[in-house]
Amino acid sequence: MSTQTDTDPAIRYLAVTFDCPDPAELARFYGEALGLPVTLSTDGFVLLGREGSPGLGFYRVEDYQPPSWPDSSVPKQAHLELGVEDLDTTQARLIALGAVEAEVQPLPERRRILLDPAGHPFCIIL
Known part of the structure; x- marks a missing residue:
């Protein structure tokens, strides 16, 4: 139910x-993987996308620690499907x-879990 008026x-x-530690490198990976162009790039941020569609952004964080999935000592916080x-x-x-390729693969015949170059888990699914 929508509450917007x-x-x-x-x-x-x-x-x-x-x-991530390197926005340009992570944007290169996802840009090539998904066929998305760079729409904005600064030293600390890169945005991929197409006009009128949601995009993917990559923000430089000093002392970045990659997620430790499936161990939760450093949580993944989000991932792409x-x-x-x-x-x-x-x-x-x-x-x-x-x-x-992630070490843990719960349903490898239907879904594969990979780690991007910055260590974020993401899934490819049939």
Whole structure:
């Protein structure tokens, strides 16, 4: 049930932003993986996306600590779920781009868990 009224200001979903040690490197990985161009780039922030669509942002954090998933000592906080048609082919492509296969794979016939170059877990799912 929506509680927004005609007098409420419009709110648009713009992006999800990931903390990381190197925004340009993480943007390169996701830009190539998802075919998204850079729409904004500074020394400490890079945004990927297309006009009118939500994007992915990458923000430089000093002393960044990657998530320790599945151990929760450094929580993952968020992760992406990406739909694919072929798990093996997509996984090989993402590993070639810099991803790493996570040690824990609960449902490998349906879903693969990978870690991006900054250590964020993400899933590829049939």
